[in-house]
Amino acid sequence: MSRPFRHPFQESQFDIFEWYPKYQACLRFFVDHTQYNGPVQTVAACVNIKLPFQQMAGSSAPSSPSSAPSRPPGDAYGSVALVPYVRRLVATGFDTPAVLHAFFGDDWPEGVGPIHETERRNYLFAAKSDTWLKVKANYDMADGQTIPFLRPLQGVTEKEIVNAEANWSDWLAMQDWMLGPLAPPGVSDSRGPRAQGD
Structure with a gap:
């Protein structure tokens, strides 16, 4: 018997097709509105992460939506990922509901919440896996961030x-290749049968 698909977000009730429109709403809210707000810019500066408008080419990047250059529809959204922002907020302790709401809007629990939960777990794993200096290096980003x-x-x-x-x-x-048919009891609830002759 093959192991059933287990979604990376680990939640059995998680439906990627219900999640994605909420994620898109968070992305649009962040790109179109909140990246231009003073409080979001303040937090971003404190944790040293560039906002999308700051990453645009040229030094004449807009500081408000009214001065933003015109773009083809969807152009700004395709070049922005929310995971780096969630990672940076988690690692610096700024991942409170109020800050997540300020960055990503009303839909953040459904749109960014699963990513937030996973990144919190990843941060725990990083801390358990390595030294402070190596963990810090893994949370550093290019371009002086x-x-x-x-x-x-x-x-x-x-x-x-x-x-x-x-x-x-x-x-x-x-890590010990104890997966599928080799998984010990209790580690995996979907042990497959061993091949004949094992």
């Missing part, structure tokens, strides 16, 4: 820790 500081994960819940422990065990099992 080095992370100015790291903070321990803020507002951690017991559920997050339990989920992270379970996923860490899965990771360790994979």
